[in-house]
Amino acid sequence: MTSLDPAIAERIQFTESGLVPVVVQEATSKAVLMMAWMNAESLQLTLTTGRATYWSRSRQELWVKGETSGHAQQVREVRLDCDGDTLLMQVDQTGVACHTGTMTCFDADRLL
Amino acid sequence: MTSLDPAIAERIQFTESGLVPVVVQEATSKAVLMMAWMNAESLQLTLTTGRATYWSRSRQELWVKGETSGHAQQVREVRLDCDGDTLLMQVDQTGVACHTGTMTCFDADRLL
Numbered sequence: 001m002t003s004l005d006p007a008i009a010e011r012i013q014f015t016e017s018g019l020v021p022v023v024v025q026e027a028t029s030k031a032v033l034m035m036a037w038m039n040a041e042s043l044q045l046t047l048t049t050g051r052a053t054y055w056s057r058s059r060q061e062l063w064v065k066g067e068t069s070g071h072a073q074q075v076r077e078v079r080l081d082c083d084g085d086t087l088l089m090q091v092d093q094t095g096v097a098c099h100t101g102t103m104t105c106f107d108a109d110r111l112l
Numbered sequence: 113m114t115s116l117d118p119a120i121a122e123r124i125q126f127t128e129s130g131l132v133p134v135v136v137q138e139a140t141s142k143a144v145l146m147m148a149w150m151n152a153e154s155l156q157l158t159l160t161t162g163r164a165t166y167w168s169r170s171r172q173e174l175w176v177k178g179e180t181s182g183h184a185q186q187v188r189e190v191r192l193d194c195d196g197d198t199l200l201m202q203v204d205q206t207g208v209a210c211h212t213g214t215m216t217c218f219d220a221d222r223l224l
Contacts, residue, residue, distance in 0.1 A: 008223055023135050023144055030142030032135055035198040047224050078224040081217040082210055086147040088218040098194055105193040106200040111120055112159050112190040 002048070004040040013085040014040070019055060020087055024097070026104075027076045027090040033097035034105040036063075038087065050075050052091055071095040114160070116152040125197040126152070131167060132199055136209070139188045139202040145209035146217040148175075150199065162187050164203055183207040 014020050019037045026033055036054040042062055045053040052073035056063040066072030073091035080087055098105040126132050131149045138145055148166040154174055157165040164185035168175040178184030185203035210217040
């Protein structure tokens with residue numbers, strides 16, 4: 001179990017489930033690729049390995065992005081918002097971000 | 113009370129509290145401005161008025177962005193993600209997006 005740096009942990013408002021939402025943006029194109037969730041451990045792993053690592057709410061386990069698909073995300077920058085409850089991450093995306101095969105998770109359904 | 117179009121409502125996975133997170137991106141610069149929450153009513157108002165309208169979790173009320181500050185958001189596009197639980201919205205931002213006076217809510221605190 002990897003522990004999150006206390007100086008960072010104290011600035012983040014995790015949900016009751018111990019999670020924080022992460023907006024993931026492609027560093028070059030600026031496309032918003034997806035939104036995912038991190039717990040303290042996955043954030044620490046992301047910060048220390050430079051490889052985007054999330055918490056899968058459906059599988060209830062750590063999820064190293066691209067570990068099975070090869071579609072990894074190299075992390076360039078991580079920022080916390082003004083009220084400390086959302087992260088914004090700039091990444092270099094290998095292949096596509098969405099499990100459906102589209103570049104982003106927002107490509108298929110336009111409401112307006 | 114404004115009702116959300118059922119054809120849209122059935123595609124969205126709202127949380128137990130009846131909310132959906134919205135990633136807000138500036139249409140021209142592609143900067144991610146903020147993340148906020150909508151309930152069905154605020155989404156319907158956003159889609160019909162073209163003016164970004166959220167649900168304030170702290171005040172528990174509808175929040176027409178810029179109504180008091182003047183920092184309104186004109187909505188250009190709204191998309192739903194692949195699993196239907198996150199919205200991505202392209203807006204034209206008047207003034208700054210963050211209540212702290214910075215352009216985005218992610219300007220102040222960089223973790224990596």
